[in-house]
Amino acid sequence: MRLIRKTILEAILILVVGTAVGFTANAARAKRNSIRFDKDYFKISVVVPPAEQMSPNLKEDQDATGSEPAAEPGAGQGDQPESAPGDGHEKEDSEAGTHADHPFQKITLEEVASIFCDPSTEQGVNIFLDARSDALFEEGHIPGAIQCDRYRFEEYIDTVVPACQTAEKIIVYCHGGDCEDSILLCCDLMDADVPYDRLCVFAGGWTEWKDNQMPVEEGER
Amino acid sequence: MNERPSLLRRLDQTGVPLLIARLAVGGMFLYLGFNKFQDPILFLKILREYNILPEEPHYFLNAVAIVLPCLEMVCGLALLLGVSIRGAACTIAGMLVFFFPALISQALKIQEVKGGIPFCDVSFDCGCGTGVVFICSKLVENTLLMIGAIIALISRSRLYCLSSLLMGERFLPPWTPQTCPRCGHDWTAPEREQGAEPIEQPDVKEVALSARGPSST
Numbered sequence: 001m002r003l004i005r006k007t008i009l010e011a012i013l014i015l016v017v018g019t020a021v022g023f024t025a026n027a028a029r030a031k032r033n034s035i036r037f038d039k040d041y042f043k044i045s046v047v048v049p050p051a052e053q054m055s056p057n058l059k060e061d062q063d064a065t066g067s068e069p070a071a072e073p074g075a076g077q078g079d080q081p082e083s084a085p086g087d088g089h090e091k092e093d094s095e096a097g098t099h100a101d102h103p104f105q106k107i108t109l110e111e112v113a114s115i116f117c118d119p120s121t122e123q124g125v126n127i128f129l130d131a132r133s134d135a136l137f138e139e140g141h142i143p144g145a146i147q148c149d150r151y152r153f154e155e156y157i158d159t160v161v162p163a164c165q166t167a168e169k170i171i172v173y174c175h176g177g178d179c180e181d182s183i184l185l186c187c188d189l190m191d192a193d194v195p196y197d198r199l200c201v202f203a204g205g206w207t208e209w210k211d212n213q214m215p216v217e218e219g220e221r
Numbered sequence: 222m223n224e225r226p227s228l229l230r231r232l233d234q235t236g237v238p239l240l241i242a243r244l245a246v247g248g249m250f251l252y253l254g255f256n257k258f259q260d261p262i263l264f265l266k267i268l269r270e271y272n273i274l275p276e277e278p279h280y281f282l283n284a285v286a287i288v289l290p291c292l293e294m295v296c297g298l299a300l301l302l303g304v305s306i307r308g309a310a311c312t313i314a315g316m317l318v319f320f321f322p323a324l325i326s327q328a329l330k331i332q333e334v335k336g337g338i339p340f341c342d343v344s345f346d347c348g349c350g351t352g353v354v355f356i357c358s359k360l361v362e363n364t365l366l367m368i369g370a371i372i373a374l375i376s377r378s379r380l381y382c383l384s385s386l387l388m389g390e391r392f393l394p395p396w397t398p399q400t401c402p403r404c405g406h407d408w409t410a411p412e413r414e415q416g417a418e419p420i421e422q423p424d425v426k427e428v429a430l431s432a433r434g435p436s437s438t
Contacts, residue, residue, distance in 0.1 A: 003307075006307070007307040007308060007311050007374070008308075008311075009308070010305040010307055010308020010309070010311070011307075011308040011309075011311040011312050011315075012308075013305060013308060014292070014295055014296060014299060014305060014308045014309055014312045015292065015312065017295050018288060018291050018292030018293075018294075018295040018296070018312075019288050019291075019292070021291040021294070021295055022287045022288035022289075022290070022291035022292065023287060023288070025258070025291060026261070026287045033260075033261070033262075034261065035261045035262065035265060035283050035286055035287050036283070037280060037283050037284065037287065038280070038283075039279075039283070040279035041262075041265060041279070041283075042269060042276060042279070042282075043279070133260075133262070133263065151262040151265075151266075152262075178270070
């Protein structure tokens, strides 16, 4: 009995020490490599603007930049998201963040490829955002894509948001499959006042791009 | 009457099984914990993918991702050094009990998604700190770790443990001559068993008197 009590006390001591070391180390380590205890990393909260507000905004932006619309008809410009209602409402359900049901415009590999080959893409009219981690980005990414690790969004906000403000179409991708980082990055971008109707999610992501022998760029940008 | 201890007991008294278990389990947990500690965000993401911890309140998931790698490192370090061995082994066993169903359920989910491939062909990043692994090899690894933790939990030997040095108990094996630094007791005495209470030393005066016999009093 004495042994059991002693073992339990030791286990509690280990738990206390482990917890204390964990929180101390998290507080002491560099901000970019720590977990913010108070941050909800996976909350999806999207205020979908009414449909009538989308087109004029887009038109104004296009007039301001003086550019032609990126796209080609099939490139997703005219495709409204299936789940995007036109009456403006807030989605705050984490289940809404799956690729099957999220409020952002979904585009396929063919559409992404046509945007990629569009000459205006090189001028920054269309931009690709890579929501994966730094290490994965360096291993390989879509040529010309801008790195924006979704979980370290604060670090990239100064470079990414201005680029998004001037772009007409923002293609956000992550690993593909079950990966939700692209959707979560879209939410972060919307919070940073990037217009909703410019954001597109490439659900197939990096896996589909690479598996189809599309061009790959390595290293940092 | 002195009963001869069983083979397992004698093996345990050598301190070797505990030493091997401590080095293997402690070293492994220190390594795995450190790998998780290096990329806490990745660990947080993988932890969420298991869908076994509640997402609300979000503090809970964050706290687990912050604490678990360090807890593993503390347990590993405690085992390696030989301090609070039973507490560390108990905590590790508790964690492994939690990891087993989590791994199996995640593997079954992946197996279903991949169209019913053989269970042992399922590979994924389990968030264990070793990257992508095959589920069967991971389960075997965890079983071995569990066996090691149980050995550390039930062993009565405290040879080669830092706690023995700190508490003034035997640190080296029985064949090494050694006396207790506190009471001067000879540890090589055959009646001494590991983990037993220190044997009370007979009073030297009484021994001398009894040797002389009643006539001398």
